[in-house]
Amino acid sequence: MKKHFPLLGLMGLLALGCNESSREVGETDAATTATADSTNLQPALQTINAADVLEHTTVLASDAFEGRGPGTAGEDSTVNYLTRQFKQIGLQPGNPNGTYVQEVPMVGFTAQPKASFQAGGKTIPLNFPSDYVAVSRRFVPNIDINNSEMVFVGYGIVAPEYGWDDYKGLDVEGKTIVMLINDPPIPSAANASELDSAMFGGKAMTYYGRWTYKYEIAAEKGAAAAIIIHETEPAGYPYEVVSGSWSRENFDIQKANKNMDLAAVEAWITQAKADQLFSAAGHNLQQLKQAALQKDFKPVPLNATASFSIQNKLREIESRNVVAKLEGADPELKDEYVVYSAHWDHLGKDETLQGDQIYNGALDNATGTAGLIELAEAYAAMPTKPKRSILFLAVTAEEKGLLGSKYYAENPLYPLNKTVANINMDVLNAYGPTEDVVVIGYGNSTLEDVLATEAATQNRRIVPEASPEKGSFYRSDHFEFAKQGVPALYAKSGVVARNQPADYVQQWSDNYTANDYHKLSDEVRDDWNLEGAIEDLQLFLRVGYSVANTERLPEWKPGTEFKAKREASLSAATDSTRAL
Numbered sequence: 191m192k193k194h195f196p197l198l199g200l201m202g203l204l205a206l207g208c209n210e211s212s213r214e215v216g217e218t219d220a221a222t223t224a225t226a227d228s229t230n231l232q233p234a235l236q237t238i239n240a241a242d243v244l245e246h247t248t249v250l251a252s253d254a255f256e257g258r259g260p261g262t263a264g265e266d267s268t269v270n271y272l273t274r275q276f277k278q279i280g281l282q283p284g285n286p287n288g289t290y291v292q293e294v295p296m297v298g299f300t301a302q303p304k305a306s307f308q309a310g311g312k313t314i315p316l317n318f319p320s321d322y323v324a325v326s327r328r329f330v331p332n333i334d335i336n337n338s339e340m341v342f343v344g345y346g347i348v349a350p351e352y353g354w355d356d357y358k359g360l361d362v363e364g365k366t367i368v369m370l371i372n373d374p375p376i377p378s379a380a381n382a383s384e385l386d387s388a389m390f391g392g393k394a395m396t397y398y399g400r401w402t403y404k405y406e407i408a409a410e411k412g413a414a415a416a417i418i419i420h421e422t423e424p425a426g427y428p429y430e431v432v433s434g435s436w437s438r439e440n441f442d443i444q445k446a447n448k449n450m451d452l453a454a455v456e457a458w459i460t461q462a463k464a465d466q467l468f469s470a471a472g473h474n475l476q477q478l479k480q481a482a483l484q485k486d487f488k489p490v491p492l493n494a495t496a497s498f499s500i501q502n503k504l505r506e507i508e509s510r511n512v513v514a515k516l517e518g519a520d521p522e523l524k525d526e527y528v529v530y531s532a533h534w535d536h537l538g539k540d541e542t543l544q545g546d547q548i549y550n551g552a553l554d555n556a557t558g559t560a561g562l563i564e565l566a567e568a569y570a571a572m573p574t575k576p577k578r579s580i581l582f583l584a585v586t587a588e589e590k591g592l593l594g595s596k597y598y599a600e601n602p603l604y605p606l607n608k609t610v611a612n613i614n615m616d617v618l619n620a621y622g623p624t625e626d627v628v629v630i631g632y633g634n635s636t637l638e639d640v641l642a643t644e645a646a647t648q649n650r651r652i653v654p655e656a657s658p659e660k661g662s663f664y665r666s667d668h669f670e671f672a673k674q675g676v677p678a679l680y681a682k683s684g685v686v687a688r689n690q691p692a693d694y695v696q697q698w699s700d701n702y703t704a705n706d707y708h709k710l711s712d713e714v715r716d717d718w719n720l721e722g723a724i725e726d727l728q729l730f731l732r733v734g735y736s737v738a739n740t741e742r743l744p745e746w747k748p749g750t751e752f753k754a755k756r757e758a759s760l761s762a763a764t765d766s767t768r769a770l
Contacts, residue, residue: 259538284513626684
């Protein structure tokens with residue numbers, strides 16, 4: 191069924207062993223069940239191998255796929271390839287209409303902005319995109335904002351559960367608000383070197399810290415424009431990541447109101463340009479940042495104005511999620527689903543560049559998409575299918591704001607109260623096996639308890655992410671499922687590499703972030719070591735298989751922001767059933 195490409199020196203990756211440890215399920219006849227699980231899992235585990243992951247990745251990240259940009263010929267190639275793979279594996283169409291695709295109606299918009307600030311009696315010029323980026327998600331051809339009053343609103347957060355309101359009732363209708371990135375790092379009263387765990391998750395970021403939230407609340411408050419000050423350390427990525435993405439064509443989901451309820455302009459500025467603005471307006475940005483850490487902070491008029499002119503080049507796009515299904519074996523449970531997800535898209539092609547123009551996105555996320563195919567084949571190889579159904583969902587436009595997963599979560603092909611879990615993959619490990627597994631959003635759901643149990647069969651342990659303040663939990667497709675209440679797991683290879691120096695993974699990660707992340711250089715390499723990726727995929731298989739067969743469904747843990755949404759969804763489903 192599979193053809194293998196030459197592996198360019200990576201043939202040594204083929205000899206990957208599968209852990210034969212079995213798992214007890216339930217309390218009755220556990221030994222028999224464990225043996226059955228081992229017999230069922232072993233053929234599946236053996237199908238997952240480095241040669242196939244590399245093969246699929248090489249195809250998806252090839253120049254022929256043009257960087258897999260939504261709405262391009264690269265999308266057509268990608269969707270056709272994934273559909274063909276799922277058909278060859280023998281999976282059913284995932285869309286109840288009999289196809290392997292879910293149409294995702296989007297609008298592509300390319301902004302040509304001009305902007306300037308007036309402060310202290312002088313004009314502060316802004317160079318696009320080196321000083322700022324600005325877009326309008328309103329689906330109209332022209333946006334003009336002239337001499338809009340600028341107001342600094344701290345972190346731009348309204349969080350009643352924390353007794354926090356950065357707006358304090360100020361009317362910002364028609365004004366330009368300026369905000370800090372992330373949520374406020376509140377020092378602990380007991381130890382100033384630590385953060386207050388009772389406020390905004392302590393070190394961890396809450397959704398209030400995500401840039402998407404900041405623009406959402408700006409729109410709710412009626413601001414004409416919303417500007418976020420970029421800072422590399424708290425954001426977790428350099429300004430070039432923002433400018434590289436926001437200065438290109440962007441996308442949003444088509445809506446009947448053409449997004450006229452959003453702020454007219456959404457923008458970022460560099461910290462250097464923000465310092466210049468605040469200084470010209472007679473303010474000290476660093477002092478205001480300290481003031482913004484207090485609950486009694488009040489918005490500060492900057493005695494400055496902003497002007498924006500944006501020409502929008504618009505086009506309607508019918509992009510696609512690719513979805514395939516393995517139907518469960520239990521008649522009573524097969525209408526419940528475990529969803530594996532990975533985004534197939536990357537940044538596409540930039541024809542304005544000289545030389546290489548293609549953002550191949552090999553690690554991000556051709557590897558994750560390849561892993562999705564491998565998991566699909568693994569499940570298909572099981573002699574006995576799991577009780578619940580398994581859905582394999584390759585989503586579009588993650589790089590444009592999680593749009594494919596957002597559209598699915600808001601327009602699910604199968605009820606979300608029947609979706610028991612989402613397991614997401616975004617950038618697989620190319621640096622080798624690890625002793626640990628990092629849970630992004632540690633402490634959120636009981637899925638990580640299942641992960642810990644299954645990781646132990648590989649002699650691995652689960653650990654929290656080292657930098658939860660960077661908000662990685664809110665930056666991949668599982669989050670759109672979580673927002674709708676579906677328990678979601680996002681895990682990655684750990685930080686302790688087997689048989690390598692202690693700082694090996696950190697150095698590898700730092701190098702990738704600095705030199706390859708969202709850059710032209712993210713291509714397939716001869717020095718990749720995919721053993722860790724295979725171990726992770728086998729782990730994800732075990733977790734999904736366990737969830738697909740267990741009686742107790744995954745849950746959000748107490749205090750998690752998504753728990754109430756899930757309980758309401760399940761309660762509504764129960765009431766509906768009773769009514770019948």
